[in-house]
Amino acid sequence: MRVLLIADRSFAARERSMLDRLEIGLADEGARIVRLSPENESHDNERSLSARLHYHDKGGALVELTRLRPLLRDLADLNMPAPEGVDASRPIDIIHAWGDGCWDLATDLAQETGAALAMDVWSLDALAVARRSAADRPGARASEGVAPTWFAPDAAMHAEIQRQMPSAASRLTPWGVHLGEERTPLSRLPDSFSIVITGTGRDASACTQALRAVGALGAEFPQMLVFLDAAIIRRRHAVWREAQSLGLLDRLSVLEDVEGRRELVVQADILLQPEGPAEHRTLPLDAMANSMIVIAQADPAISALVHNETALIVDSRSQGAWQSALRSVLEHPENGVALAQSARSFIAHERLASAHVRSVLSAYEWMMGARPIAFGDSQSGKVH
Known part of the structure; x- marks a missing residue:
């Protein structure tokens, strides 16, 4: 499976560790990952083997239109082979967007490529944006083949998505982290x-x-x-x-x-x-x-x-x-x-990072039609 991970500038800076963990975990399962980040983003994972693309995130509607063509060309130039049973004419299978500042771009890319679209709803403000987006063009995105699946970082947010957008597709994909070494807080309390x-x-x-x-x-x-x-x-x-x-x-x-x-x-x-x-x-x-x-x-x-x-x-x-x-x-x-x-x-x-990766993989599979999806030649089956 070919996955494009896109984040807006604020989210990319704030949650770079989580995005890196997800990238590594998905790649470990054999998925081919493309990271799409804002231009001049200060952080890049030097250990990454994934393709890196950048987009211009300043400007108005004209920029929205003009930046699509080079991105589509760059995606096509990557020439990633499609997994068995997936439309080979598409340059990408899944677009996963983080931070509502990039949702419009992600939606336009999904519309042009025919990729399935996932949006992570990380805040109540983002949920309000999602509701407005659906209200502005009711049914339009779905008719164009771009009905997003809304991902929730925990059960409370998932319940809120279902309450506010009962007809929308949503999946629970709880965010996770790596377990650090066990230690005793306040162990030096008399001194510091x-x-x-x-x-x-x-x-x-x-x-x-x-x-x-x-x-x-x-x-x-x-x-x-x-x-x-x-x-x-x-x-x-x-x-x-x-x-x-x-x-x-x-x-x-x-x-x-x-x-x-x-x-x-x-x-x-x-x-x-x-x-x-x-x-x-x-x-x-x-x-x-x-x-x-x-x-x-x-x-x-x-x-x-x-x-x-x-x-x-x-x-x-x-x-x-x-x-x-x-x-x-x-x-x-x-x-x-x-x-x-x-x-x-x-x-x-x-809330382990490995569980987050598994939930995202499961959601991707569900989005692609609730059927097994080829993820590549992962040997170990381990998720990091």
């Missing part, structure tokens, strides 16, 4: 411990209240180190001033590209996620997989966040609520360790 505060900065109040909770514990826990997501500062400069007024600057570091630099983030003890944006991200899953203690805003749209099983869920937006959650694990670290172990077990049983 670290907190990573991550977010987008869209909810300034939530970020400020969480930061105030951290600041209020500063005198009591002088060994505390704080790492703040640069995305919050860029969007909300007042958060930096708040950190300054709280006297946190001598123990605070700002982290650029938090979502892309997972290897650093997952070495911390606590992940604090003050916003509840109904956006699915693999960073909390990576934190759980690496025995971090996750403290997060309540978010019913994300089924991986379960109070006292995978995370401490803060229902109130107040400083006191965040402070209480932090204190519960700092004063009783054994509670934090038990929570981290429970969350890691959840990842091991429910």
